[in-house]
Amino acid sequence: MDDLRENGSEQDVVIRTRIHLTRNLRDIPFPSKMNRTDRLTLVHKAMDAVEENKALSHILRYMDMGSLSKTEAVSLVERYLVSAEFISDCEGRGVFITDDESMSIMVNEEDHIHIQSSLWGLNLENAYQKADILDDLLNRSLHFAFDKDLGYLTQNPVKLGTGMRASLILHLPALRGSGGIVRISSNLSKLGLSLRGVFETGEDSKGAVYQLSNQVTFGISEQEAIANLKSIATQLIHQERALWEELAEKPEIQDTVSRSLAILQSAKMMAYDEFLQLASNVRFGISVGLIGDIRSDQLNRLIIAMQPATLTLRSGKKLTQNERRILRANQVRDLLYK
Amino acid sequence: MLCESCGKNPVTTHVKTIINGKLTEYLLCAECAQRLGYGNLLTELGCNYGSLLGEFFGEAERTDSVRCQCCGSSFNDIVRSGKVGCAECYHTFYDRLIPLIQRIHGDTNHRGKVPGGSMLRKPPQEQLSLMRRELREAIRTENFEQAANLRDRIKELEGGNSHG
Numbered sequence: 224m225d226d227l228r229e230n231g232s233e234q235d236v237v238i239r240t241r242i243h244l245t246r247n248l249r250d251i252p253f254p255s256k257m258n259r260t261d262r263l264t265l266v267h268k269a270m271d272a273v274e275e276n277k278a279l280s281h282i283l284r285y286m287d288m289g290s291l292s293k294t295e296a297v298s299l300v301e302r303y304l305v306s307a308e309f310i311s312d313c314e315g316r317g318v319f320i321t322d323d324e325s326m327s328i329m330v331n332e333e334d335h336i337h338i339q340s341s342l343w344g345l346n347l348e349n350a351y352q353k354a355d356i357l358d359d360l361l362n363r364s365l366h367f368a369f370d371k372d373l374g375y376l377t378q379n380p381v382k383l384g385t386g387m388r389a390s391l392i393l394h395l396p397a398l399r400g401s402g403g404i405v406r407i408s409s410n411l412s413k414l415g416l417s418l419r420g421v422f423e424t425g426e427d428s429k430g431a432v433y434q435l436s437n438q439v440t441f442g443i444s445e446q447e448a449i450a451n452l453k454s455i456a457t458q459l460i461h462q463e464r465a466l467w468e469e470l471a472e473k474p475e476i477q478d479t480v481s482r483s484l485a486i487l488q489s490a491k492m493m494a495y496d497e498f499l500q501l502a503s504n505v506r507f508g509i510s511v512g513l514i515g516d517i518r519s520d521q522l523n524r525l526i527i528a529m530q531p532a533t534l535t536l537r538s539g540k541k542l543t544q545n546e547r548r549i550l551r552a553n554q555v556r557d558l559l560y561k
Numbered sequence: 562m563l564c565e566s567c568g569k570n571p572v573t574t575h576v577k578t579i580i581n582g583k584l585t586e587y588l589l590c591a592e593c594a595q596r597l598g599y600g601n602l603l604t605e606l607g608c609n610y611g612s613l614l615g616e617f618f619g620e621a622e623r624t625d626s627v628r629c630q631c632c633g634s635s636f637n638d639i640v641r642s643g644k645v646g647c648a649e650c651y652h653t654f655y656d657r658l659i660p661l662i663q664r665i666h667g668d669t670n671h672r673g674k675v676p677g678g679s680m681l682r683k684p685p686q687e688q689l690s691l692m693r694r695e696l697r698e699a700i701r702t703e704n705f706e707q708a709a710n711l712r713d714r715i716k717e718l719e720g721g722n723s724h725g
Binding site: 232233247248249250251252253255256348355358359362363366367368369370371372373374376377378379380381383384385387440441442443444445446447448450453454457 | 631632633634642643644645646647648649651658661662665666667669670671672673674675676677691694695698702704706707
């Protein structure tokens with residue numbers, strides 16, 4: 224798996240690519256019908272499946288969700304390794320994670336097994352290939368439930384078929400500024416795709432970060448679903464870029480970008496929401512060529528790492544909100560100040 | 562565990578309600594369950610509680626003696642919760658589930674991956690046609706680095722074919 228290209232394209236707009244596969248075992252009830260023993264049985268089966276296969280046991284380490292602190296659990300959500308729903312009830316749940324955090328396997332989520340692979344930038348084919356291989360290796364011992372007409376069997380019949388959800392995390396500041404997102408989003412839903420804010424509160428999507436993903440899993444192959452998603456993403460990327468040149472010439476925009484960078488480089492305390500908005504402005508500045516000495520991928524990593532639980536976890540101690548804001552401002556300054 | 566309503570007595574009743582598709586769970590003692598109207602739960606469930614999917618599925622048949630051998634679900638259980646109990650349920654209730662699945666997904670079949678049929682083992686022709694499509698797209702979007710990479714991989718595959 225190491226020889227696959229890890230760096231995707233279109234990184235000025237596409238932050239991350241994620242592929243998610245939903246699988247179930249034949250001989251254990253689906254999660255809504257599971258008791259504690261069933262959950263443990265499944266965890267053990269998954270552990271055996273990983274251990275039996277050197278290709279898997281070398282790269283995956285297991286975390287029992289029940290034994291994690293709240294901070295550790297929330298940080299897994301912030302790093303997109305598990306879903307938010309997954310940590311609402313940690314009992315009898317576990318997750319396998321690769322050291323580079325590009326792949327994870329949730330055990331006992333809404334379905335038995337959720338395989339996830341993610342890569343930076345637009346990289347759907349490689350991300351799918353990695354998830355696909357992992358799926359095959361696990362299937363050798365777990366024998367996933369499958370029907371030739373219905374596809375992979377799931378607890379919720381709406382999700383039958385490939386069980387694949389492909390998502391792209393997009394940074395769309397210009398489209399958001401032009402007010403076009405709502406229209407695009409409603410058009411996309413007619414095409415079986417969804418576009419929604421990642422850091423969403425009400426109507427507002429903080430930092431102009433959006434997730435574009437396929438909704439249809441039945442009657443369509445993985446390759447077709449990925450090709451559809453890619454073609455729509457390509458159109459969105461073009462629409463976003465088409466607005467850049469004009470925006471970059473506006474003094475107000477130039478001012479916002481410069482001020483945002485200056486605050487990131489000099490603030491002594493910073494809340495995450497503020498950081499996200501400023502980072503979004505600076506990321507836009509980099510994309511349109513107003514800022515030259517910082518790279519988008521540095522900001523992408525900061526957007527993940529500066530979230531409250533992840534920041535606290537990596538500091539190795541308990542932090543008050545103020546201490547977190549000070550640490551966040553310090554780390555951002557260190558990285559961005561030349 | 563103590564009752565979520567009175568906080569005094571041990572839990573004897575686990576109530577799950579699905580209203581407009583939103584699942585809420587209560588852990589109640591016998592007294593509070595009775596007081597809150599969940600006393601005769603077993604007889605009421607069939608008619609009073611329906612999920613969105615349940616409504617979508619239509620009215621479940623009230624008398625239902627067939628149960629899945631693996632998880633014990635009846636067809637009513639599935640309709641009521643909108644959730645299939647286990648993989649075996651799909652076999653046990655196949656004829657009754659198919660019309661519902663067709664109402665959700667339309668009259669079509671699975672067209673994707675078959676277990677163990679990784680992309681790596683796909684017939685080279687299928688891989689090639691996919692990669693050629695990607696190559697055209699890469700050229701169209703002027704992504705020349707990716708195009709060059711794809712061109713090399715296509716050459717490799719084509720080379721492999723002529724020997725095999």
